[in-house]
Amino acid sequence: MKAVVLGSFGGPAAFELCEVPKPVPHVGQVLVRVLATSINPLDCQVRRGDYADLVQLPAITGHDVSGVVEEVGPGVTSFSPGDEVWYTPQIFDGPGSYAEYHVASENIVGKKPPSLSHLEAASLTLVGGTAWEALVVRAALRVGESILVHGGAGGVGHVAIQLAKAMGAKVFTTVREANFEFVQGLGADVVIDYERDDYVDAIMRETEGRGVDVVFDTIGGTTLSHSPDALAQLGRVVTIVDIAQPQDLIQAWGKNASYHFVFTRQNRGKLDELSALVERGQVRPHLGAVYSLSDIPLAHAQLERPNNGLRGKIVIAVDPSAHPPSARL
Secondary structure (H helix, E strand, O other), rough: EEEEEEEOOOOOHHOOOOOOOOOOOOOOOEEEEEEEEOOHHHHHHHHHHOOOOHHOEEEEEEEEEEEEEEEEOOOOOOOOOEEEEEOOOOOOOOOOOOOOOOEEHHHHHHEEEOOOOOHHHHHHHHHHHHHHHHHHHHHOOOOEEEEEEOOOOHHHHHHHHHHHHHHEEEEEEEHHHHHHHHHHHHHHOEEEEOOOHHHHHHHHOOOOOOOOEEEEEOOOOOOOHHHHEEEEEEEEEOOOOOOOOOOHHHHHHHHEEEEEOOOOOOOOHOOOOHHHHHOOOOOOOEEEEEEHHHHHHHHHHHOOOOOOOOOOOEOOOOOOOHHHHHHHO
């Protein structure tokens, strides 16, 4: 089978399209013909070597799968050949999704939402699972509460806005002015231009000095240290971004705030919950760009380009013939 292999840590050129053996499913596993995958910031971190101790080279990376079950191993009861499925491969535990076939434990695989194309489904597994864990499991966002989503036009952010609205929350988000209409279409109630406005001032003005109940950080930088200034008492901050430098969190103490650091875990339950939201029309992923398997280096380069203008996710049509032209942007 064809696969994009990471031979050394470095820039996008470190990837090479290769012929590798097709995997075989063992007990409790399914072999999936990968029709689509996508590009995440985590993929770029892995490629650069940020997790070098956890990745053995050469490696097939990638963290999203949408495809069709080709074969099932002994003991598999939930799936049969021909089933359309979606999932996030186990992170740092075996080959990833930049390949024509992938083997996974049936416990982390879900039935693809019927209303999503494979490109759309592949764009949602990791970011959707991350947003679910951040807002539902960790922040325990409740009906009537308010949330600030930093980076609302990004891969995780644009899903988080929709999920928070489905949960009955009032949503504030920070984006560039060019993305105002996009995030408003997702359901954002208050949109803040982070290039022109101070988000703390804007939130305190909109909430009459109370602050928001939850801050969801998808961008990093100084967000963790400044976010307590926008929090209500007993507020919660959830971040999915690595902390590269020490942060001054003294303001959080004064708000009785709690902090949650999320590195998403893989399981079928989150996928089934997301699928239900998708089928009710409450969550819909946005495709920002589509590339072929051989063009994964170009896709990485676009994601890492400053001010790349992307909305939503970059997806990879692993098997272009499986996607109608209308689904390829």
